[in-house]
Amino acid sequence: xxxxxxxxxxxxxxxxxxxxxxxxxxxxxxxxxxxxxxxxxxxxxxxxxxxxxxxxxxxxxxxxxxxxxxxxxxxxxxxxxxxxxxxxxxxxxxxxxxxxxxxxxxxxxxxxxxxxxxxxxxxxxxxxxxxxxxxxxxxxxxxxxxxxxxxxxxxxxxxxxxxxxxxxxxxxxxxxxxxxxxxxxxxxxxxxxxxxxxxxxxxxxxxxxxxxxxxxxxxxxxxxxxxxxxxxxxxxxxxxxxxxxxxxxxxx
Amino acid sequence: xxxxxxxxxxxxxxxxxxxxxxxxxxxxxxxxxxxxxxxxxxxxxxxxxxxxxxxxxxxxxxxxxxxxxxxxxxxxxxxxxxxxxxxxxxxxxxxxxxxxxxxxxxxxxxxxxxxxxxxxxxxxxxxxxxxxxxxxxxxxxxxxxxxxxxxxxxxxxxxxxxxxxxxxxxxxxxxxxxxxxxxxxxxxxxxxxxxxxxxxxxxxxxxxxxxxxxxxxxxxxxxxxxxxxxxxxxxxxxxxxxxxxxxxxxxxxxxxxxxxxxxxxxxxxxxxxxxxxxxxxxxxxxxxxxxxxxxxxxxxxxxxxxxxxxxxxxxxxxxxxxxxxxxxxxxxxxxxxxxxxxxxxxxxxxxxxxxxxxxxxxxxxxxxxxxxxxxxxxxxxxxxxxxxxxxxxxxxxxxxxxxxxxxxxxxxxxxxxxxxxxxxxxxxxxxxxxxxxxxxxxxxxxxxxxxxxxxxxxxxxx
Numbered sequence: 001x002x003x004x005x006x007x008x009x010x011x012x013x014x015x016x017x018x019x020x021x022x023x024x025x026x027x028x029x030x031x032x033x034x035x036x037x038x039x040x041x042x043x044x045x046x047x048x049x050x051x052x053x054x055x056x057x058x059x060x061x062x063x064x065x066x067x068x069x070x071x072x073x074x075x076x077x078x079x080x081x082x083x084x085x086x087x088x089x090x091x092x093x094x095x096x097x098x099x100x101x102x103x104x105x106x107x108x109x110x111x112x113x114x115x116x117x118x119x120x121x122x123x124x125x126x127x128x129x130x131x132x133x134x135x136x137x138x139x140x141x142x143x144x145x146x147x148x149x150x151x152x153x154x155x156x157x158x159x160x161x162x163x164x165x166x167x168x169x170x171x172x173x174x175x176x177x178x179x180x181x182x183x184x185x186x187x188x189x190x191x192x193x194x195x196x197x198x199x200x201x202x203x204x205x206x207x208x209x210x211x212x213x214x215x216x217x218x219x220x221x222x223x224x225x226x227x228x229x230x231x232x233x234x235x236x237x238x239x240x241x242x243x244x245x246x247x248x249x250x251x252x
Numbered sequence: 253x254x255x256x257x258x259x260x261x262x263x264x265x266x267x268x269x270x271x272x273x274x275x276x277x278x279x280x281x282x283x284x285x286x287x288x289x290x291x292x293x294x295x296x297x298x299x300x301x302x303x304x305x306x307x308x309x310x311x312x313x314x315x316x317x318x319x320x321x322x323x324x325x326x327x328x329x330x331x332x333x334x335x336x337x338x339x340x341x342x343x344x345x346x347x348x349x350x351x352x353x354x355x356x357x358x359x360x361x362x363x364x365x366x367x368x369x370x371x372x373x374x375x376x377x378x379x380x381x382x383x384x385x386x387x388x389x390x391x392x393x394x395x396x397x398x399x400x401x402x403x404x405x406x407x408x409x410x411x412x413x414x415x416x417x418x419x420x421x422x423x424x425x426x427x428x429x430x431x432x433x434x435x436x437x438x439x440x441x442x443x444x445x446x447x448x449x450x451x452x453x454x455x456x457x458x459x460x461x462x463x464x465x466x467x468x469x470x471x472x473x474x475x476x477x478x479x480x481x482x483x484x485x486x487x488x489x490x491x492x493x494x495x496x497x498x499x500x501x502x503x504x505x506x507x508x509x510x511x512x513x514x515x516x517x518x519x520x521x522x523x524x525x526x527x528x529x530x531x532x533x534x535x536x537x538x539x540x541x542x543x544x545x546x547x548x549x550x551x552x553x554x555x556x557x558x559x560x561x562x563x564x565x566x567x568x569x570x571x572x573x574x575x576x577x578x579x580x581x582x583x584x585x586x587x588x589x590x591x592x593x594x595x596x597x598x599x600x601x602x603x604x605x606x607x608x609x610x611x612x613x614x615x616x617x618x619x620x621x622x623x624x625x626x627x628x629x630x631x632x633x634x635x636x637x638x639x640x641x642x643x644x645x646x647x648x649x650x651x652x653x654x655x656x657x658x659x660x661x662x663x664x665x666x667x668x669x670x671x672x673x674x675x676x677x678x679x680x681x682x683x684x685x686x687x688x689x690x691x692x693x694x695x696x697x698x699x700x701x702x703x704x705x706x707x708x709x710x711x712x713x714x
Contacts, residue, residue, distance in 0.1 A: 236478075
């Protein structure tokens with residue numbers, strides 16, 4: 001039933017070469033699609049066990065800082081993006097009372113729209129970023145865990161921590177072919193009210209099909225260094241990273 | 253001016269035209285999230301009655317967003333053509349609906365006289381069938397290497413995205429699309445990263461495929477306009493310049509753009525003279541909720557903000573405008589019903605304002621929608637004369653993680669409604685042995701030379 005070029009699927013997860021029944025997709029392809037949609041729907045509503053993630057971090061010698069948004073459940077998370085962009089009162093007061101120390105960057109991790117993504121790739125990506133930052137001599141503040149957050153939460157946390165660059169790792173919305181993809185957003189001079197024009201984004205971090213941890217971490221370190229040097233981020237900061245940039249650093 | 257009415261002893265009052273527009277909008281999550289929506293169905297119905305009585309010229313006299321603080325408002329007032337407005341100058345919003353439905357002629361002469369807010373206002377008191385019937389009478393054609401939007405035609409954007417921009421994976425999806433007759437609106441890649449070298453490689457790949465196989469279509473890598481400008485400076489083969497746009501200056505600023513940067517990009521792309529059939533070089537995408545998402549809506553409802561984005565679009569005489577209707581998520585359009593309504597509104601407003609309007613008929617997995625809702629909107633937009641739709645392998649975008657329409661879906665609509673591809677592209681499909689001369693896939697298309705040429709994924713830079 002499939003088309004002669006079905007074998008080209010070795011180059012892509014895209015649903016190519018499906019064949020056809022008249023103008024429509026053949027029954028088996030249709031039912032595979034329905035199953036994939038059902039799985040993606042379930043993935044959206046899966047909550048995040050942040051305690052388990054914190055323990056796994058601690059076991060790797062990384063100290064988590066647990067924060068919260070005012071959102072209690074997934075239903076509300078989907079309907080109120082505004083609430084996902086701010087801390088709850090207790091978290092805000094805690095960060096305000098903390099002694100301010102100067103760091104280059106803060107790192108925030110949230111399940112976003114896919115708890116599966118952060119469970120599957122979060123820790124490994126975090127380790128790769130910590131390693132890349134240390135090779136670039138970038139100082140990293142506390143790693144914050146904030147369930148049910150939106151990207152702009154990085155502005156409030158970054159502002160309260162007084163860092164130059166705020167980085168948030170979030171689970172991207174589940175697709176049919178991948179429900180476990182992470183995105184990373186970088187903002188220079190994080191302040192409440194920043195728009196997306198001042199953010200740089202890396203998406204589709206989900207090895208082996210998507211971006212690898214090392215490639216994502218190297219690019220993030222490159223963008224962080226550029227942001228610090230030029231005092232900006234977002235559309236004005238073009239990604240012109242040379243190949244093997246991180247590897248070449250040690251040889252300078 | 254205050255708008256008020258008493259219904260069954262209960263008084264309803266709306267402080268200004270902007271609030272009246274918002275309260276009269278058919279229900280959607282974006283306006284509820286912004287706190288602008290009607291609080292009851294009765295309040296909505298009353299607002300619609302009051303809006304119907306408002307004279308159209310009020311939108312000129314009482315701008316919803318002050319021109320002093322918004323360059324899109326200034327643009328809208330500059331664009332408004334008094335002569336073209338004459339036939340409807342004395343009408344109310346309700347009278348305008350009746351006028352649109354009573355006539356049966358081509359409506360394209362009206363576009364320069366209309367402000368986006370007038371189109372948005374009348375759409376709010378129109379039923380879905382009204383939106384379809386009137387849009388069908390707005391013919392808009394545009395040209396680059398082929399002709400988009402002729403009567404009885406439906407074009408498709410071939411969207412061969414890949415999560416890591418792997419050229420072989422992208423080429424495989426392009427082959428799939430071409431073998432199913434897709435790609436006359438544009439072969440357009442959303443890049444996974446905006447890295448300059450990466451985008452340059454993709455532009456070169458598309459250019460080589462189009463030239464090697466002499467495909468009468470155009471390419472686009474949907475990167476930020478400033479990336480396209482930089483790559484044109486570096487000599488990259490840019491056919492169309494892409495940009496997401498919105499209906500307020502502040503929302504556009506959140507995208508990192510303004511009108512000046514769009515003018516610069518358009519002039520640069522035009523100077524490359526890569527078209528042939530025409531030189532319309534801009535490709536815009538929009539979507540209800542973008543102004544709210546940037547906290548830049550000035551108290552204007554999502555659908556009216558969207559219509560205002562079309563004023564930005566028409567300033568640049570684009571080849572393609574695409575409302576990506578269900579892309580952002582349920583916080584803006586909650587379910588299939590809201591997505592379908594918004595798709596019809598956007599297509600109607602865009603066409604009425606003179607734009608080559610296509611629709612990315614789509615939904616995300618966190619919305620209360622499925623492929624059946626997309627089938628409904630696809631069929632309705634086909635009837636409404638939509639200029640083009642998306643073509644994605646099996647509807648599943650493996651990079652952007654959402655579902656749209658497939659190559660198969662376009663074939664369904666072609667067969668159902670007798671809609672053919674752009675004439676230049678249709679000729680090519682027949683020459684290649686992919687279509688059979690009767691607007692159908694050819695039985696022996698597996699013998700098409702394209703397939704053997706692609707079998708080693710020829711067209712890739714070696």
